Amino acid sequence: QVQLVQSGPEVKKPGASVKVSCKASGYTFTSHGFSWVRQAPGQGLEWMGYIGVYNGNTMYAPKFQDKVTLTTDTSTTTAYMEMRGLTSDDTAVYYCARWWHGGDYWGQGTLVTVSS
Amino acid sequence: DIQMTQSPSSLSASVGDRVTITCRASQTITTYLNWYQQKPGKAPKLLIYAASSLLSEVPSRFSGSGSGTDFTLTISSLQPEDFATYYCQQSFTSPYTFGQGTKLEI
Numbered sequence: 001q002v003q004l005v006q007s008g009p010e011v012k013k014p015g016a017s018v019k020v021s022c023k024a025s026g027y028t029f030t031s032h033g034f035s036w037v038r039q040a041p042g043q044g045l046e047w048m049g050y051i052g053v054y055n056g057n058t059m060y061a062p063k064f065q066d067k068v069t070l071t072t073d074t075s076t077t078t079a080y081m082e083m084r085g086l087t088s089d090d091t092a093v094y095y096c097a098r099w100w101h102g103g104d105y106w107g108q109g110t111l112v113t114v115s116s
Numbered sequence: 117d118i119q120m121t122q123s124p125s126s127l128s129a130s131v132g133d134r135v136t137i138t139c140r141a142s143q144t145i146t147t148y149l150n151w152y153q154q155k156p157g158k159a160p161k162l163l164i165y166a167a168s169s170l171l172s173e174v175p176s177r178f179s180g181s182g183s184g185t186d187f188t189l190t191i192s193s194l195q196p197e198d199f200a201t202y203y204c205q206q207s208f209t210s211p212y213t214f215g216q217g218t219k220l221e222i
Contacts, residue, residue, distance in 0.1 A: 035212065037160075045152075045160065045203055045214040061211035062117070095159055101166060102150035102207060106159035 002026040004096055006107035012086050012114050020110045022079040022096030029077040030054045033099045036070060036081045038092040039109075046092075050099060051079065086114045118142050118206050122215035129220060133194045137218045139187045139204035148208035151180055151189045154217075155200045164189065194220075 007021040022034065033052040037045050049060040051070040058070050069082045079096055094110045097103025119142035129135050139149065147167035152160040164170055164180040167187055177192040191198055199222055204215040 037214075044217045045154075045205075047205070047212045047214060050210070050212070059210040097160075101169075102152070102162045102205065103160065104162050104165075104171070106161075109159055 002098065002105045004098060004105055004107035006094075006096060006110045009111040010113070012112065014087055014114055014116055016086050016114075017082060017084045018086060018112050019080055019082040020094050020096075020112070022081075022107050024077045024079065024098065027098075029072075029074055033057075034070070034072070034079045035097045035099045035103055036068075037095045037097060037103070039095070040089075040092040043092075048081070048094075053079075083112075086112075088114050090114050117211055118145060118209065118213055120204055120206055120213050120215040122202075122204055122218050124218060125216065126219040126221060128222065129194055130222065131194050131196055135191045135194055135220065137189045137202055137204075137220075139182075139189070139215050141185045141187075141206055141208075144184045145206045145208035147183050148206055149180070149182065149187045150205045150207060151178075152203045152205065153198075153200045154203065160203065 003025045005023045010018050012018050030053050035050045036048040048064045051058045053072045071080045091114045096107040098105040121140045123138045149167045151164040154160040163174050168180045179190045201217045201219045203217050
């Protein structure tokens with residue numbers, strides 16, 4: 001069965017970077033891309049960007065264009081989201097989602113806390 | 117960016133009720149509209165894609181309709197497990213924006 005397993009919670013200081021992983025299994029990794037979505041505490045869902053695994057094409061929401069890098073590693077069937085210049089506003093749960101028309105399978109979420 | 121506006125923001129209902137949630141896009145998105153259900157502490161779950169296509173494992177009491185800028189999610193007979201927050205999302209053009217959510221409460 002399809003599974004997306006994300007890396008564990010992170011605590012970072014302002015200005016630091018974080019890299020969240022999303023290990024995929026149960027399907028052909030190159031057949032679907034990934035979207036990344038975040039959710040601040042008590043808030044709604046915010047789409048951050050998308051990466052196509054087959055061709056590496058990326059799309060980013062404008063506010064994340066210069067802050068986030070999405071990558072994949074086909075040898076380990078893992079997707080990554082790296083965010084730089086963290087501020088307290090980046091405290092949120094970060095989700096990866098396999099993209100098929102919409103996000104049809106999701107990781108469990110990774111809590112990133114930014115605090116001095 | 118395309119703005120997605122859901123109404124209502126919250127809704128009180130009872131088991132067995134018929135419920136409709138509306139999502140409006142700030143410009144046409146044809147039928148590139150997805151609906152998700154999210155329960156507290158859990159990842160969202162895709163219910164409907166392309167405005168009206170139900171995922172195979174989703175109960176048939178859920179249905180979606182609409183095209184262009186106006187869309188609806190209908191739950192024909194609420195079950196206890198349906199109390200959750202629902203989000204629409206457009207996938208017509210990047211960024212794939214979400215609505216603000218509709219919290220469905222008892």
